[in-house]
Amino acid sequence: MSEKDFSLAVFTTLSERMREDWNRRVRYDYRLWVTNTLTKNAELLDEGERDFAVFKNIAQQTKRGVALEVGCGVGRMLPAAKRVFQSVLGVDISEEAIQKARTLLDSASGISVETSSGFTLENVADNSIDYVWSFASMPHMPTRVFASYLSEIQRVVVPEGLVQLQVFLGEQAPPNEFDTLRMRAYTMSALESACALAGLQVEVFEPITMPLSDCLSELGIEPVVMTCRLSESPKGSIEAIAAALLPDTPELYDAMAPCADFEAWLATHYADRLHSDGDFDRARRALEYVIQNCKTTTVDVSDIMQRLEGLSDKRESPVMSTDVFEQNMACLRDVCPAVYSQLVSFRSADSKRAIRISGSEDGPVLWSGKTCLDHPQKPIRAAEAWVKRTYSEEAVQKSSRIIVVGFGAGYHIEALLADSSKRVSCIEPDIEVLYAAFCARDLRTVIPRLESLVLYEEQALELDCNDAQLIVRPQAIIVSAEKAEDIQRHFYATRGTQSLHPRIAVLGPLQGGTLSIGEYTTHALQALGQNVRGIDMSGFNDPYMLVSSLIRDEFKQKAARQMYIETLSTFLLESLTERPIDILICMAQAPISPKVLMEFRKRGVITVLWFVEDYLRFTYWKETAQFFDYVFTIQKGVCIEEIRKAGAGRVHYLPTACNPLVHAPVELTDAEKERWGSPLSFVGAGYYNRQQTFASLSHYPLKIWGTEWPTARPFDKLVQESGRRLKPEEYNKIFNATDVNINLHSSTERDGVDPTGDFVNPRTFELASAGAFQLVDERSLLAECFIPGEEIVTFSSVEDLRQKIEYYRERPSERMAIAEKARTRALRDHTYEKRVEQMLEYIYAGSYKRLQDRQGTNPWSQMIEKASFDPELQRQCERASARGADPVLDGIVSEIVTGHGSLTEAEQKLLFLHHVKKQILRMDKGGAGVKNG
């Protein structure tokens, strides 16, 4: 350490405190701090493996030599790391933890653990480690210690080595340096600056999911893995690094500052879980631990004392009052008739009740299983404390509206309403909770003062996010996890749609059916008013295909094509450097290399793959999934799990759809009917199962359209127009001119109908949207899209198909009725606009903050902000940004046209500038308007 660095004494003081704290914690119960498991060590290691998986593609990025974990605790991640590296070293300040690690890991070879000083890696040689990682450790370290470790990591890692540290992104008041169990968050720029001073260059911040993620987002902090590489020699002292992390590095010790809140919270939470599990002794010990060791906490210790006393289950019997309910309902009827009706229906339904009511010091509280939806003893005081904490958050302070998820018994809502400066809305995910609350408490002073009260029961939720903050109560997450997540998604998606204007690019494939899906996706985004740019790569397909005519060897062909893709990727990178984007949506088989995808991610672009293919047949996702922040699939279940395991950020189901502008009923001339029409048609490529099925239908008046069909009998007569590739408009004519369209999903290995077939092909939606009648083979996911027998007719086998052909050929009116229903459903639920909306919802919900931060650096945002002196100019900029124009004058004026009504003054000023620029450019070229002197 240099002279300018903190004195050794400072570090000694801090490390003594860290050692003392962590020894105590581990001594008490090593599982509490690191795991969800209560008893089993094997589960502890499993969780270690799960958590180690957040560090992706390590093997591809560095040598698999020596790895080091900083803050390894009891070593739960070390065995997982050992599966990747030849040898693994873990260091931790706590002797107790290291001792426990030695016991847990027994004599596993290649894994070693050591205690450290707590701020240096004194036992690790310079330039000796290939990979350094840290998980759930750095954020707990005092800022000074974190700074010291950054410097030390730089020292020990080899030049081409990799550093991946789990940290939190966010802005918060600097905590007490003596708080050794605390989720410290730093801003992205602070971390980058600090690393740069330490001689490390941050490559990427990768968002990850951690336990308690929901609470973290409520706190406004985001868990990420920060990936760094060695850049050069350190440029700054530890003091400078710490200052870069937190400009006002807190005082070493502030006696007044609480420093054990998180510890107390973890222990009481642990006690709750133990208690729920019936382990009262350990639950009691956990609470005693809080009382003894968390003296500086703001958590109410007297309350803990009471909980200790009440550990034996003394819950009171439910208190239900019909009178109270009726009074509340009378109040609700006028204010919120929709919820009123829902509660009336609920009361009359004879459903099993899971919410119980018990008494407390302040009044009735609600319980769902073993979770109390309010504070079990002092709900009023707890609610007031919660409100105080909530209002201390900057984001809440800035908002005029608060939307709370979870009504409970209504104490916290009441406390929120006490501050009249904010409008308060509440969404309750569970109708029974609201029903119980209405039975339990007189809420007549609360109900009319709410801006809105919503029962969230279905997917459709209309949220007014304008100037609002969403606060999800942890109890709501426990009781209605999925719904709470849905609400959060809706909220951030809605807010994103209203306030984010990301620049999106849709990258199509070189060829194939996905080409048109890419176009439909682009058009749908345009129709939704998004700032989108479709990148059509199909023009590059011919050279790609020509490779096989030049090179015979298949292996070399593949290599040549790969090189070609690399070249195209470079073009793409250049193109998107010229016109930067925020979201890149790659369609399946889009020609983009991992290297360029990595580069985009490094630049903060959100990478998305819409994998509209069978994941079992096309397996390239195994190599590429890891480069995408979002992967959307047309299959569910194992597919999603597998792609997630392959390293994709978030994976969601998103089936294909129809484009009603293309797939629509059309009037055909007689000549067209003659050309395209038939009693029976099939459109699609000649896959194995189709050949096999349609050969057996050759005695029917069947027309087959599409490529890759045999030319032998019987196909010589069935296949139309030499099996050429058709355009979407041509498909649509066939659909419209055919009595019965057969839609058989392809299979390369099964005969006839694939009994395990799951996803729904685009043709199903296209036929439905065209208003055409189809017989489609059974698919497990089809019933989610269309009601079989009502909106669509399915067949389970070739024999079944034959019977249904015979039946429906004779019944045109039945066909028409079903086709009409299918069309109605397709237009309502299965358009590309709907799909793209859903896709954006997931992206906005998952990456709202990231996009918002990016928006701040987007030139359009800067222009829009700077144009605040002239609202009309601001609108012009917003419109230009939304239509994807470049952030230059020409981009703004491109849609200002003379002769289309009066120009506004802002339009005239912009045109003025446009003409000035044009004229000056001409003059610079020595052209018109040359100066006379």
Place this chain on the structure above:
Amino acid sequence: MKKRFPKKQKVLLVNITRLGDMLQSTPTIAGIKMENPDCHITVLVEKQFESICHIIPNVDRVISIDLTFTCRALAAEGTGVIEAYEYISKLVEELKAEEFDYCLNMSSSAYTALLLNMLKIPRAGGWTADAEGYRVIESEWARLFATSVHYHNRLYNSLNLVDIFRCSADVEQHPEHLLVHVEPEALAYADSLLAEAAFSNSGPLIAVQAGASQAKRQWSPSRFVEMIKILVEEHDARVILTGAPSERAIVEPIVEQCQSNNVISVVGKTSIPQLTALLHRAEVLVTGDTGPMHIAVATGTPVISMFLASAYGFETGPYGNGNIVLQPVIGCGPCNPNKACSRPDCHDLIAPRLVAELAIERTRGIVEYVDRERANPDEVLVYNSYFDSHGFCNLKPLNVDKSDQLLRYREAYRKLWLDDLGGFEVEDAPVIEQKTTSKLTVLDDGIEGLVDVLDCAENGLRLIEDLRSAIFDKQVPAAKLREINDGLATLDREIEELGFHHSPLGALTKMFVFAKENLKGSDALNLASQMKEVYGDLARRCKKLGVYYSTIQ
């Protein structure tokens, strides 16, 4: 003289990008003041030319626009665009606050037109824009300006743009030269520069402006050297080469090759007022069509000016008496100013000796005649500038005896516009009846296509009558109205095409096109009346042009 807005109080003159234009507007500015002594004149000018405005008489206020800043901000993209916008907004507010009652736009640029529309000044000469952003040219003189500078029509015009511009501002009284103040300090500086020069000759002091705004309009340095050597060695002349700092690379080699203490360069040593003073001291300036040419004219120093490539002496020639204009005779000239030229053969048609001798002669007085032996009229036409009886500048050929075909057209058009637009009494003016049937007798002499244009104009008048009847008669089906409209559209196209086909008619038909473009309002009857006037104007002008052309021999 016919005038639209003779009275003016608060005048804005927009002349943004050209130094020469600013000087060329000085007779107009002076004329406005002469006719409206109490008026207040503000000039809006590009920042780099602001200093010249301070030495222009009669200007009360100068407001500058910094186009360099604007373009730099626009080039910076992103928020630069907003900065440029903010800058322009402030300028617009500043100009609006002045509450001008009259504006005159010297520039034909789209942006100045838009700017004036934003200012909502009630009366305008020159170019403005309407609310939808379309170009509006209300003044017929301003339309003539646009017509005359159109490449198709340039050769048929003999009215100096200074006069056309002056008339578009309804100015009749005016000085017959450009105006500029020669400041005493600047004069002292010029004298000191001359005193420092170690001239051994004692003959005439001749200034030479070798640089020009475009390479193709700049006579080659070797010719300048040759010309200067003749001046210095044969005529005892003292030569000063002027120019802006950017012209050093042109001028310095000339000085070097002359190898004479009687040739000095003051390039980069003078501000505009100092250059003005220096040119005032010179006895003659040899130059191309440049800003310094106009300065010299304004200071009363005669010029020998070469109108090379796209420059055309009748259009922008020296506005004053007794200046020499040399116009090469070449099929491609005057050429399009927007096109580069890799082989400017027109330069070779002017002999250095001729230029040198004309310069010397001019120091002795007005040049009345140039021998064809010295200046072959098949290669170069030599003109002397003068003012006609109506106060309009013109050029008199010095090396030709008879009028050629172009001169005849120019003269006919000159009479037409002075008569028809200006209301001046012109020699041989015909009496034109609105419904004359004498077109054959008047027009059969000569301008090919003129009868066809006249036919079209008269057909137009008939169709307009049909249109008016159809508008009044509610029984007439919509299809009939459409048919008449289609007929008018076809006719208009035919008129325009006749103008392209018969180039001497281009100015006539272009004026018609501008008039049609400037019809106002949307009321059908009102539009029909305006259109009637436009066709009537065309018919009348056809007849007048035919008469004037036929009377010129």
